[in-house]
Structures are given as structure tokens and as C-alpha cells.
Amino acid sequence: MVRMSRRSVLTSSVGLTVAGLARPHIANAQAKTASVWVNQGFVPQEDAAFKKLAADYMKESGNTLDYSIMPFQAQNQKTIAALASGDVPDLVFMDAPGTILPQNAWNNKIVDVSDVVQPYEHLLTDTAKLASTFYDKTLRKRSYFLCPIKQGATPFHVWGDLVEKAGFKISDVPNTWNARWDFFKPMQKILRAKGMRKIYALGLEVETVGPNDGNNLYIHTMIANGGVGIVTSDGKLHTDDPKVREAAIKTVEYLSTAFKEGFVPPEALSWNDADDNNGFHERLFLVDFDGTISTELAMYSNKDAYNKMVTLGMPHGNDGKPVPCQVNAGGGFIPKGAKNVTVAKDLMKYWMQPKVMGENLKAGLGRWAPAITQIVKDDPWWLDKSDEHRSTYIREAVLEPTTAVFTGYTPAWGQVEAEQILQQSTADVVKNGMTATAAVDKMFKRANDIFARFTFE
Amino acid sequence: MSGVQQALVAGQTNAGVRWRAWGGGLRGSEYSWAIAFTLPYAAVFLAFVAYPVVFGLWLGHSPELYSQLFDDPLYLNTVVNTILYVGIGVNVRMFLAFLISGFFMRREWWVRALFLAFILPWAMPALPTALSFHWLLNGQWGLFDNLLWFLFGVDGPIWLNSRWTALGSNIVAYIWKFMPFWTVIFLAGRMAIPQDLYEAADVDGATGYRRFAHVTFPLLANLYLICTLLSTIFTVGDFTTVYFVSGGGPAMSTDVLATLGIREAFTVGRPELGVAAVMTALPIVIPIVIFLMRKLSTTEVQL
Numbered sequence: 001m002v003r004m005s006r007r008s009v010l011t012s013s014v015g016l017t018v019a020g021l022a023r024p025h026i027a028n029a030q031a032k033t034a035s036v037w038v039n040q041g042f043v044p045q046e047d048a049a050f051k052k053l054a055a056d057y058m059k060e061s062g063n064t065l066d067y068s069i070m071p072f073q074a075q076n077q078k079t080i081a082a083l084a085s086g087d088v089p090d091l092v093f094m095d096a097p098g099t100i101l102p103q104n105a106w107n108n109k110i111v112d113v114s115d116v117v118q119p120y121e122h123l124l125t126d127t128a129k130l131a132s133t134f135y136d137k138t139l140r141k142r143s144y145f146l147c148p149i150k151q152g153a154t155p156f157h158v159w160g161d162l163v164e165k166a167g168f169k170i171s172d173v174p175n176t177w178n179a180r181w182d183f184f185k186p187m188q189k190i191l192r193a194k195g196m197r198k199i200y201a202l203g204l205e206v207e208t209v210g211p212n213d214g215n216n217l218y219i220h221t222m223i224a225n226g227g228v229g230i231v232t233s234d235g236k237l238h239t240d241d242p243k244v245r246e247a248a249i250k251t252v253e254y255l256s257t258a259f260k261e262g263f264v265p266p267e268a269l270s271w272n273d274a275d276d277n278n279g280f281h282e283r284l285f286l287v288d289f290d291g292t293i294s295t296e297l298a299m300y301s302n303k304d305a306y307n308k309m310v311t312l313g314m315p316h317g318n319d320g321k322p323v324p325c326q327v328n329a330g331g332g333f334i335p336k337g338a339k340n341v342t343v344a345k346d347l348m349k350y351w352m353q354p355k356v357m358g359e360n361l362k363a364g365l366g367r368w369a370p371a372i373t374q375i376v377k378d379d380p381w382w383l384d385k386s387d388e389h390r391s392t393y394i395r396e397a398v399l400e401p402t403t404a405v406f407t408g409y410t411p412a413w414g415q416v417e418a419e420q421i422l423q424q425s426t427a428d429v430v431k432n433g434m435t436a437t438a439a440v441d442k443m444f445k446r447a448n449d450i451f452a453r454f455t456f457e
Numbered sequence: 458m459s460g461v462q463q464a465l466v467a468g469q470t471n472a473g474v475r476w477r478a479w480g481g482g483l484r485g486s487e488y489s490w491a492i493a494f495t496l497p498y499a500a501v502f503l504a505f506v507a508y509p510v511v512f513g514l515w516l517g518h519s520p521e522l523y524s525q526l527f528d529d530p531l532y533l534n535t536v537v538n539t540i541l542y543v544g545i546g547v548n549v550r551m552f553l554a555f556l557i558s559g560f561f562m563r564r565e566w567w568v569r570a571l572f573l574a575f576i577l578p579w580a581m582p583a584l585p586t587a588l589s590f591h592w593l594l595n596g597q598w599g600l601f602d603n604l605l606w607f608l609f610g611v612d613g614p615i616w617l618n619s620r621w622t623a624l625g626s627n628i629v630a631y632i633w634k635f636m637p638f639w640t641v642i643f644l645a646g647r648m649a650i651p652q653d654l655y656e657a658a659d660v661d662g663a664t665g666y667r668r669f670a671h672v673t674f675p676l677l678a679n680l681y682l683i684c685t686l687l688s689t690i691f692t693v694g695d696f697t698t699v700y701f702v703s704g705g706g707p708a709m710s711t712d713v714l715a716t717l718g719i720r721e722a723f724t725v726g727r728p729e730l731g732v733a734a735v736m737t738a739l740p741i742v743i744p745i746v747i748f749l750m751r752k753l754s755t756t757e758v759q760l
Contacts, residue, residue: 073723077723080722080726084516084728084729099726100726104726198597207706208707208708209704209705265596265597266596267596267597267615269618269706269707270618270704282597282598284597414726415725418724418726419725420709423708424708424709427708428708431707431708449528453525
């Protein structure tokens with residue numbers, strides 16, 4: 001039996017305390033190791049693609065990547081907590097950094113990556129460039145804070161077999177915004193008469209729980225009604241523009257009327273991020289408008305369901321003219337305080353090479369479009385008509401008219417979207433009996449209050 | 458020994474007594490042992506409790522944050538929701554737990570089997586429990602509305618589309634989840650009541666309600682109060698139930714301070730505003746904690 005003396009216990013206790021609080025020392029490891037937080041893909045192939053890229057990079061460079069793949073919400077929370085505490089990873093790779101990046105770039109908390117992006121600038125799409133630059137209020141300049149790898153657009157997703165079951169043809173789908181949604185309305189009654197008791201025509205994401213789908217639908221409906229100028233690239237809000245105001249009122253009227261007429265599942269007001277996808281897969285409604293082709297790829301292994309779905313690109317606006325699809329950029333950014341900025345930038349330089357970027361996104365089943373147009377033109381896989389979902393989506397995201405998400409212009413828009421005030425205006429009409437005009441006035445007032453906190457000087 | 462010398466000795470003795478009293482009455486080597494065993498715990502407490510709390514308080518210290526918070530039209534709504542959620546949820550739950558604990562005092566085998574089923578919601582992790590409740594309420598494929606259709610041929614309400622039914626759903630879910638825990642506490646309290654008190658009451662002719670009113674309730678009143686106060690503190694900070702049952706919807710009309718704080722911190726991306734939102738509950742929580750501490754240091758029971 002070991003005799004424990006008072007001295008030995010006290011020594012051990014102090015030693016334990018110091019060891020527990022001390023940081024581990026790894027000789028020279030920091031020089032070549034970067035910690036990377038990557039958001040988990042929607043399909044397993046995306047994660048596998050990243051792991052392969054990481055392995056290839058480590059082999060080629062001799063550097064080490066200590067990476068963690070985590071779900072989007074968890075990564076969001078961890079990153080926000082890391083930026084608040086100052087204990088940050090070397091690189092954060094996000095599909096949609098709209099909540100975090102604009103605000104933290106504004107507050108001078110993100111490393112400028114212009115030296116990484118500029119060599120590829122001539123290859124990047126205009127929207128990828130716009131969606132990767134943000135304003136730093138401390139330095140009073142706009143710069144690249146995101147190394148863009150991918151772009152995401154929003155197509156329509158339709159159950160083609162249900163359209164046929166209702167006696168209609170997909171080829172007859174109109175090519176203007178409101179008319180396209182209206183096309184599906186009569187099918188609801190027909191399909192219910194055929195035994196589909198709970199089917200609805202439209203999966204309109206009038207949700208106010210967030211995070212993105214409700215805002216996405218609202219903005220595109222506004223764009224289709226001529227309201228694309230609500231926020232301009234100088235970061236200004238134009239709620240006093242009569243055209244913008246009219247577009248907002250028409251948006252609220254259309255969405256709230258469709259809801260009140262019973263063409264939208266009543267739950268849609270309370271949908272969270274997964275509920276609309278689940279609703280579509282459950283064949284709760286015929287059509288919805290949701291980002292990327294994750295809806296289709298979720299059924300990739302079920303070829304029957306995969307082939308029953310139809311993907312449609314952006315229609316024209318209600319005036320019959322082409323309107324752009326709003327496109328975001330996903331990629332890597334480096335928080336200030338990162339210990340190994342050199343390796344983080346080196347990784348992004350490697351990843352932004354067209355060949356590497358293309359192969360990585362292709363291995364992820366093309367859920368995300370490349371930020372470089374030439375990739376799509378050089379490799380016939382992207383536009384191969386044997387997969388209509390992907391070819392339609394890529395054409396919409398890269399080759400047809402696009403516009404950048406407004407969060408790149410000002411962090412104020414990020415807060416507008418985070419507070420869900422856009423679809424709250426729809427909810428105010430539906431739940432609280434407001435007129436569309438009053439609901440839009442209330443929404444514009446709150447938006448202006450938010451924008452007033454972010455002044456460019 | 459002179460008077461001065463006596464005084465000096467007395468002073469040293471008193472100092473020694475005061476030192477021992479400060480050190481918890483420990484002497485010499487005992488004191489060293491106490492330090493040795495306490496030090497690791499103190500370090501962990503400072504690193505993982507004190508520091509995060511102080512950091513959080515520092516994050517939320519700016520008056521500008523509170524100005525922004527109070528300007529948010531949703532904030533007042535959130536405070537009202539919190540008061541209703543806590544007020545109704547805690548009181549209904551504690552009252553039901555108190556009553557049901559009496560039922561589970563019975564010795565029959567089927568009562569014990571029922572008890573096992575009763576505590577299952579509490580035994581399961583909070584997140585899947587709340588999610589299950591959310592799915593039960595779904596108007597299209599949820600169990601409640603489909604049962605209504607199957608049994609009566611009627612379409613049930615869309616529970617989460619109205620502020621009041623959604624808030625009610627949150628309260629019911631919270632009661633369902635945590636009532637078993639408090640029932641067990643009250644059950645333990647009842648079991649600790651000496652049987653000879655009941656026998657004495659029987660001798661005096663007190664049965665049924667009079668036994669409850671004159672024996673059981675006085676002996677459990679303190680426990681009931683302390684449990685209610687503790688439960689209030691826990692409920693003010695509850696996030697999981699509201700977030701996963703109603704999501705704070707529809708249109709953020711059922712948010713409580715805890716979910717508002719999380720939304721400001723991680724959806725809006727302003728953790729300092731999230732901390733400020735939660736800190737506005739302190740004027741209610743701190744008096745409860747003080748009252749609880751005082752109550753814990755009392756009292757006699759008068760039968």
C-alpha cells in the first residue's frame with residue numbers, strides 16, 4: 001500500500017491544477033497545422049469530397065489540416081462564440097456565411113483575403129465577387145473577406161407525376177412568376193378528389209421561424225414584381241422608392257392571398273428550415289421554391305422519386321421581362337486571431353484552382369455551382385441533359401441572369417433577414433388582419449431602424 | 458504573569474480562535490489537507506463557471522444594448538410570454554405533481570408499473586421529447602389531428618399557427634416533460650413523514666382531508682415552496698421546450714426570454730444582445746434566489 005503524505009498530496013493537487021489549466025505544447029506543430037471548421041454537406045458525397053480534397057492538399061503541401069465537419073447550425077453557433085471569445089480556428093468554411101461574415105467584417109474581425117482572391121478575380125462570376133466583398137468600418141473600405149468556392153441559386157421543385165395525375169403537362173408551365181404559381185392551384189382540388197386528402201398546391205415558405213427560405217421566397221417575389229432595387233450596392237435601403245414599395249405590397253398581397261385561399265399548408269407559417277423539405281418529400285404540396293437542388297439530391301438513391309421530380313429555373317417577372325435569380329457565395333474566411341493564417345490562405349489558394357474547385361464540387365453531386373463560369377463550360381458534366389435537375393440548376397446559377405445577395409452590400413440586410421421581418425409582414429396580414437399596405441409600412445419602418453445603425457462613412 | 462502579559466496571551470488565544478473559526482475550525486495539518494483537496498475543484502470552478510459567467514456579464518454590460526432591446530417591438534411580447542409560461546407552467550405542474558405524488562404512495566403492483574411509464578418523459582433527453590411533441594401537433598401527419606379525423610371525422614386545429622394554442626402547447630409540453638421529476642421529490646417528501654404522526658391523527662379521529670390538511674400539508678409546505686421557487690428559476694431559463702415545440706412561432710409570437718436570447722446571439726449574430734436579453738430576467742430571478750436562500754435556513758413546522 002502506498003503511503004500518502006500530506007506533502008505528496010499537496011504537491012499532486014497543485015500539479016493537477018496546473019496541468020488541467022495549462023495549454024498543451026506541441027513542438028513546432030503550429031507552424032504547419034491549421035484548424036478548419038467545415039459545414040456538413042446535405043449529401044454524404046459532399047463530405048467525402050472535402051475529405052479527399054483535404055487529403056490531397058496535405059499530401060501536396062506537407063501541411064496538416066485539423067478539420068471538423070459539423071452541421072450548419074452547430075457551426076454557426078460555434079463560429080459566433082469563437083469570434084466573441086477570440087479563441088478562433090484558422091479557417092471557417094461555410095455554405096452560407098450571410099449571418100456571420102458581413103457583421104464581423106464590418107467590425108474588423110475577419111482577415112482580408114484579397115491576396116488569395118485577386119489572382120482568380122478575372123475567372124470569378126460577378127455575383128461571386130460581389131457576394132465575397134464586405135465593408136470594414138474600421139478601415140473604411142470594402143475588400144475581399146471570403147474566398148468564394150461555390151454559388152447557390154434557387155430553383156422551383158415540382159412533383160411532375162402529380163402534375164400529370166391532375167391532367168396537366170409540365171411543358172405548359174407558364175414562364176412568368178405569378179402565372180407559374182397560379183398554374184398549380186387548380187390541381188389541388190382535382191388531386192383531393194382523387195383521394196389525396198391533405199395535398200396542397202403550393203409550398204410557399206411564408207415561415208417566420210427562419211433561417212433563410214422565407215426571406216428567399218419573399219425577395220424573389222419582390223424581384224419578380226420589380227423590386228430588385230430595395231437595396232443597392234452602396235448599402236442603402238430604398239423603401240422610399242415607389243417602385244420598391246409597390247413591389248413589396250404586391251408580394252405580401254400575393255403570398256397572403258394564396259395562404260388565405262387555402263392553397264398553402266397552414267403549418268407553413270411555423271415551418272423551420274427542414275419542414276418545407278420534409279413537406280415536399282411527403283408530397284404534401286406540388287411545388288416549392290427552395291435553395292439549391294438539395295430537395296432532389298435527398299432522393300438521389302431513390303431513382304424513382306428522383307425522376308418524378310422536375311426542376312425549373314427562374315421564370316420572367318410579372319411584366320414578362322427576364323429577372324435575375326439571387327445567388328449567394330459560399331467559401332472560406334479567416335477570423336482575426338487565427339494562429340496559422342499562412343496555411344489557411346494556402347489551403348484556399350489550392351481550393352480556388354479551377355481544376356480543384358470543379359472536381360470538389362462535382363464530387364459533391366453538383367449541389368453547389370462553381371464560382372468560376374469556365375468550369376461549367378469546359379466540363380460537359382455540369383450541363384449534361386441526362387440529369388435535368390443539375391443542368392437546369394447550373395444554367396440558372398451560372399449562365400442566366402443573376403444578382404448577388406444583399407448581405408454583401410451591408411450587414412444591416414443580414415439583420416433584417418435574421419429578424420424575419422419580411423415574412424412577418426405576410427404573417428401580419430394573415431394572422432393579425434392588417435392590410436398589405438400597413439404590413440409593408442411596419443416592415444419598412446423596422447428595416448429603416450436597423451439600417452440606421454449601419455452608416456458608411 | 459502581569460496584566461499586560463495576560464492580555465497579550467488572551468489576545469493571541471483569541472486570534473487563534475478567530476483563525477480556527479475562519480478556517481472552519483481546522484487546525485494545522487487538517488488545514489493543509491483541506492487546501493489540497495479543494496484546490497483542483499476551485500480551479501475548475503474558476504475556469505469553467507466563474508470566468509464564463511463574468512465574461513457573459515461583461516458582454517452584456519453596455520446600456521446601448523438594452524436600449525436596442527427595448528426598442529424591438531417583440532421584446533414586450535416576449536416578456537409577457539415568459540411571465541405566462543413560467544406562471545402557469547410552474548404552478549400547474551407543481552400542484553399536479555403534489556397531488557399525483559399522493560397517488561403513487563399506493564403499494565399496488567400496477568401503480569408501480571404506472572409510475573415507471575409516468576417518469577419516462579422526464580427520463581428521456583429533452584430534445585427528442587420536445588421534437589416528438591412538435592410532431593404530435595403537426596396538422597398534416599401529427600397524431601393528435603389524425604386521431605380526431607379517425608375517431609370523429611373532423612379536421613383538428615393547426616396548433617402551432619395561433620399564438621395562444623402554440624403557447625399553450627409549449628406549457629403543456631413543459632409540464633408533461635418535467636412533472637415526473639417534481640412528483641418524485643414530493644413522493645420522497647411524503648415517504649419521510651413519520652407514520653406515527655398519522656397513527657396519532659387516526660387516534661384523534663382525523664381521516665381523509667383532515668389528515669392531509671393537518672399532517673401532510675404542513676409538513677410538506679416548506680418543501681412545496683422551495684420546489685416552486687427552484688422550478689421558477691429553472692423555467693425562466695428553459696430554452697429547449699419552446700425552441701423545439703413551437704420554435705417561438707408563429708411569427709415569433711411565442712418566444713420567451715431564453716429563446717429570444719439564443720435568437721439574438723446565434724441567428725442575428727449578436728451574442729452581446731442575446732446576453733442582454735437574458736439578463737433582463739435577473740431582476741426577477743435574483744430576489745427569488747435570495748428568498749430561497751433565506752428560506753433554506755429556516756424553519757420549524759407547526760402542526
